[in-house]
Amino acid sequence: MLRIALKDLLARKRRLVTTSVAIALGIAFLTGTQLLSGILSDSIKSLVGDTYDGIDAVVRSSKVQEVGFGNEIRTPVPEGLAGQVAEVGGVRASSGIVETITAQLVGKDGKIVGSSFGPPTIVYNWVEDPQLRFGTLREGTGPKSDGEIVLDFGSAKDGGYKIGDTVTVAGQTQTEQFKLVGLTGLGKDGKDSGGAKSLQFTTPVAQRIGQIPGEFSYIVAAADEGLSQDELAKAISAALPGEQVVTGERFSTENQESISQFVDILGTFVSVFGYIAIFVACFIIYNTFSIIVAQRTRETALLRAVGARRRQVLAATMLEAVVIGLVSSVLGLILGAFLGTGLAKAFSSSFSVKGGIPPITAGTVILAFVIGVGVTVLSAVFPAWRSTKVPPIAALSEVSVDRSDVSRSRLVWGIVMLALGGVLMALGLTDTGPNPIGEVGASALLILVAVALVLGPLIAAPMSRVLAIPFAAGGRITGRLAGENAARNPKRTAATAAALTIGVTLVTVIAILAASLKASIDNTITNSLKADLVVNTTTFAIGTGIPANIADQVATTPGVKIASPVRFGPVRLTDAAGKKYAKDNPEKKGPGAGLSGTADTAPSGEDSFMLGVDPATFFEVLDLGTLDGSPKDMAAGTFATTRKTAEERGWKLGDKVPMFFARSGEQELELKVIAQRDIGQSSLYLPLTTFEQVVPPGFNIDNAIYVVADSQADIPSVQKSLDALVKDLPTIKVQDLQEYAQSQAGPLNTIVLVIYGLLALAIIIALVGIANTLGLSILERTKELGLLRAVGMTKKQLRRSIRQEAAIVAVFGTLLGLVIGIAFSVALSIVITADNPDIFSYQLPIPTLVAITVIGALAGVLAAILPARRAARLNPLTAISSV
Amino acid sequence: MSTSEQTTFAAAGAVDAVKVYGEGDTEVRALDGVTATFERGKFTAIMGPSGSGKSTLMHCLAGLDRLSTGRVFVGDTYLDDLSEAQLTELRRDKIGFVFQAFNLIPTLSALENVTLPMDLAGRKPDQEWLDQVIDTVGLRPRLTHRPSELSGGQQQRVAVARALASQPEIVFADEPTGNLDSRSGGELLQFMRHAVSDLGQTIVMVTHDPTAAAYADRVVFLADGRIVSEMTEPTAARVLDLMKQLGD
Numbered sequence A: 001m002l003r004i005a006l007k008d009l010l011a012r013k014r015r016l017v018t019t020s021v022a023i024a025l026g027i028a029f030l031t032g033t034q035l036l037s038g039i040l041s042d043s044i045k046s047l048v049g050d051t052y053d054g055i056d057a058v059v060r061s062s063k064v065q066e067v068g069f070g071n072e073i074r075t076p077v078p079e080g081l082a083g084q085v086a087e088v089g090g091v092r093a094s095s096g097i098v099e100t101i102t103a104q105l106v107g108k109d110g111k112i113v114g115s116s117f118g119p120p121t122i123v124y125n126w127v128e129d130p131q132l133r134f135g136t137l138r139e140g141t142g143p144k145s146d147g148e149i150v151l152d153f154g155s156a157k158d159g160g161y162k163i164g165d166t167v168t169v170a171g172q173t174q175t176e177q178f179k180l181v182g183l184t185g186l187g188k189d190g191k192d193s194g195g196a197k198s199l200q201f202t203t204p205v206a207q208r209i210g211q212i213p214g215e216f217s218y219i220v221a222a223a224d225e226g227l228s229q230d231e232l233a234k235a236i237s238a239a240l241p242g243e244q245v246v247t248g249e250r251f252s253t254e255n256q257e258s259i260s261q262f263v264d265i266l267g268t269f270v271s272v273f274g275y276i277a278i279f280v281a282c283f284i285i286y287n288t289f290s291i292i293v294a295q296r297t298r299e300t301a302l303l304r305a306v307g308a309r310r311r312q313v314l315a316a317t318m319l320e321a322v323v324i325g326l327v328s329s330v331l332g333l334i335l336g337a338f339l340g341t342g343l344a345k346a347f348s349s350s351f352s353v354k355g356g357i358p359p360i361t362a363g364t365v366i367l368a369f370v371i372g373v374g375v376t377v378l379s380a381v382f383p384a385w386r387s388t389k390v391p392p393i394a395a396l397s398e399v400s401v402d403r404s405d406v407s408r409s410r411l412v413w414g415i416v417m418l419a420l421g422g423v424l425m426a427l428g429l430t431d432t433g434p435n436p437i438g439e440v441g442a443s444a445l446l447i448l449v450a451v452a453l454v455l456g457p458l459i460a461a462p463m464s465r466v467l468a469i470p471f472a473a474g475g476r477i478t479g480r481l482a483g484e485n486a487a488r489n490p491k492r493t494a495a496t497a498a499a500l501t502i503g504v505t506l507v508t509v510i511a512i513l514a515a516s517l518k519a520s521i522d523n524t525i526t527n528s529l530k531a532d533l534v535v536n537t538t539t540f541a542i543g544t545g546i547p548a549n550i551a552d553q554v555a556t557t558p559g560v561k562i563a564s565p566v567r568f569g570p571v572r573l574t575d576a577a578g579k580k581y582a583k584d585n586p587e588k589k590g591p592g593a594g595l596s597g598t599a600d601t602a603p604s605g606e607d608s609f610m611l612g613v614d615p616a617t618f619f620e621v622l623d624l625g626t627l628d629g630s631p632k633d634m635a636a637g638t639f640a641t642t643r644k645t646a647e648e649r650g651w652k653l654g655d656k657v658p659m660f661f662a663r664s665g666e667q668e669l670e671l672k673v674i675a676q677r678d679i680g681q682s683s684l685y686l687p688l689t690t691f692e693q694v695v696p697p698g699f700n701i702d703n704a705i706y707v708v709a710d711s712q713a714d715i716p717s718v719q720k721s722l723d724a725l726v727k728d729l730p731t732i733k734v735q736d737l738q739e740y741a742q743s744q745a746g747p748l749n750t751i752v753l754v755i756y757g758l759l760a761l762a763i764i765i766a767l768v769g770i771a772n773t774l775g776l777s778i779l780e781r782t783k784e785l786g787l788l789r790a791v792g793m794t795k796k797q798l799r800r801s802i803r804q805e806a807a808i809v810a811v812f813g814t815l816l817g818l819v820i821g822i823a824f825s826v827a828l829s830i831v832i833t834a835d836n837p838d839i840f841s842y843q844l845p846i847p848t849l850v851a852i853t854v855i856g857a858l859a860g861v862l863a864a865i866l867p868a869r870r871a872a873r874l875n876p877l878t879a880i881s882s883v
Numbered sequence B: 001m002s003t004s005e006q007t008t009f010a011a012a013g014a015v016d017a018v019k020v021y022g023e024g025d026t027e028v029r030a031l032d033g034v035t036a037t038f039e040r041g042k043f044t045a046i047m048g049p050s051g052s053g054k055s056t057l058m059h060c061l062a063g064l065d066r067l068s069t070g071r072v073f074v075g076d077t078y079l080d081d082l083s084e085a086q087l088t089e090l091r092r093d094k095i096g097f098v099f100q101a102f103n104l105i106p107t108l109s110a111l112e113n114v115t116l117p118m119d120l121a122g123r124k125p126d127q128e129w130l131d132q133v134i135d136t137v138g139l140r141p142r143l144t145h146r147p148s149e150l151s152g153g154q155q156q157r158v159a160v161a162r163a164l165a166s167q168p169e170i171v172f173a174d175e176p177t178g179n180l181d182s183r184s185g186g187e188l189l190q191f192m193r194h195a196v197s198d199l200g201q202t203i204v205m206v207t208h209d210p211t212a213a214a215y216a217d218r219v220v221f222l223a224d225g226r227i228v229s230e231m232t233e234p235t236a237a238r239v240l241d242l243m244k245q246l247g248d
Ligand SMILES: Nc1ncnc2c1ncn2[C@@H]1O[C@H](COP(=O)(O)OP(=O)(O)O)[C@@H](O)[C@H]1O
Pocket: B021, B022, B028, B029, B030, B048, B049, B050, B051, B052, B053, B054, B055, B056, B057
């Protein structure tokens, strides 16, 4: 019996491969991204390790502020500390280090080097001791005077600079020019390039650009010969008990971890799409096995008639599933290895990637096999179990095709599943159930399965006929045949289409959410922002902003009535709600080894962001509805918020709310103003007088300046005067409200494009599924196709008919996806609106949805090309005479 | 009918037709120099033992297969000169087919099956002729049925109607009654006879049943890929006699 199954399998190698490809693609994606993360992490680790190799101890402040995405900023230490460290016994060499993210490198073309989302640009001071210096000098010299700069060679190349060139640096206070005198690199010989762009200046210049005059970010030290890192750290902390001292090893690990964390988050995000792809592949495996089992009904019955037991029939089919699973896993692993190393190569332009054998771990291999075999076997179980129900008598019947009818119980089941999905969705979205994300996910799954597999077959036949109408217009028989062929096996059509439905559903939801968010941003800006112009930062990198002197110059420009600057910074809320949050979401990192002296001193709380505003003008420029309290009362030590936040956190006017800032410690601010409307950005507004005292270096800079023109002023000419003010500042633009809205939505576009790209995988797999089903159906219809060719259907007509059939199935799947996607998006929007009643505006991007449908249809046609060709190649004579 | 067709005596024919399958030891000469013509407006039967080349001859005449050497023609067209695509069009426009089984597209209604070749050509059927054909084979009440809802005999009648509907040069039928009981078979043969006598059609039918052959105007006997005999105005008894003689 097993031998029969194996033989059967080998005889159908093509089917084996096409079926495997669907799962293999998903596995390749998963293992490929895992490998990529592995390669990147390894490279980063070795780069960081090399970089901090010579440092044995780091002395730093214990005051630290989280600034989002796992990044933290430590409060600087006074300059004088460097001298104290140098005097500690056991310190061979030491140096104060300036390390800030307060400047951008401007390339020869006038554009900022690197992207806002890429690795940061870091300002360093030049350290004389090569062992303690960041990077290795590979060319030229260090900066001898304040007018000189050293760059890492990668950034110099990207900016188009050579040694001797004049380099432009956009700092927070001004844009300056320096002479390039040296190039550094990472690694022992300075050959490698690493993510961060480094700008190195003399210490005073670095302190000025870094906004920490008289301070260092931290102090590094190297130990005397024979002294271990631990011993050195202990010696220093004994001498300077008020500071935090960590070993060089720990410092290096911390740095590695913060970068690896980012790589990991990215990897997790990307792998979600791999799992979606595999879910799609499940449908294909399920469908393929259903078809195979149906086509084999007679064979199975014959086996049963000659005495095969049910268990043997089941085992034979499951064996096939296991083999397909194994083939998929191996194929997927091989493809994944290529994908991972290929992607890593693509990254190697921005930093050195270690070559050699990709770090395929046992985990990766196990994942590939567990998913490959597991998913295939699970997907095949139901069809296989059905095959055991074939009675021996079926051997005598003519029918070899699954024609079992779509029944009333199917309808009932479908509706039950839909209802259950709806309830779960409601629970999840309204946050009333125990695990909102799990509930939404499960409900999405249920609804998809209900619509695609249970209800889909009920509508597949009539829908196919309707969709065939344009193809059959004017009595064209190819279109009519295409429609009938899509309709003749509703279950098969529905399952095939379902694979596509999943991808289209997700694309639709993303498209609608993106359009709605964009519309919401537009609305918010037009409804709330009473400014005529905005002086805005065009990069999103932390630490970039508008030089301090610009705001005053804007305010005094003729025609400007109000210039209201806004700053943006981190805060930790240590109120009751914040403490509760911290308790529910405990931080993972502990004190660990290698740390001595004072441990981190931040109190527990919830990290958030605040805006620094000028109370006198801000509430005039930004309409936040009725205000409780008066902005006039917003002296130093006060703040404003929105009603939504106040209600959520239980704050009342006049409350003293505790907040923690690394720079100034924990302090209580008095709530003086509660605004009616919440426009979704940060809802903590601090007067600039307070803001300036509490933010970490790098954040004390205007992010935007809202400008209101005099009522009789000509706005374009005001804009011209403002343009002139910022013409030398490459990161600053003067925008009207429309441009401002567009620039605010900019990052959204990028993210949406990336998600579309990742979802393409699920759609490609769905296409493999369409091709696969079509191939099997054609096999089943060999005789019919031969007959059609005999009575005069040309090859061209035959190919067209099959392409049209695929298009019908694809459009069916796409339309289902659109409908489900729109339903999901409506559900989501209800919840989002409940949370953000003032800003969210639901939007159906009709052109995008039409484009999705057209692409779906075209994709179907694409999938049909090969099966159609194969069908046209059939010799009518052999087709007719084949039994 | 065009003038050239009127002046042509034969509806189809073969000249020195040779069809060889395989090579060397496995070589089979399915047709071994067949020369024959099939008269316009006549019902011709081809008979012979199994494996004698009947189907091969028919397939080659109908443009479904190509000869190794020799020529075949339908109307005024030599098939050997035609491209694959031209052959397809010729089958669609000039030739009707009835196979032993599986003649119909299961997803199309009886009427759609009948008009299929014309629909493929994008031509409107001649309604008057179509009505005549449908009535001749007695299909009127079954036109909207799917093949699965028809009996075997009815299915073959639909096939005959389809073969005749486009007013082809010639209709080829390969054992059309082979899968039918004798009553339905008799009916079908009656319809075919009728189509020739009353509607002026030309039919060539392969059969090994003397009773079926008796409906034809002429019988051609094949053996080992050659024409070994022929008979006009056949009766079942005479055909059977001749078969016995040839069998010896
Ligand atoms: N495709 C083929 N390949 C090889 N031999 C064939 C093929 N088709 C027919 N033959 C051989 O050609 C001979 C004639 O076959 P056929 O025309 O089908 O005979 P009939 O229809 O009279 O029974 C037989 O010996 C048969 O085995």
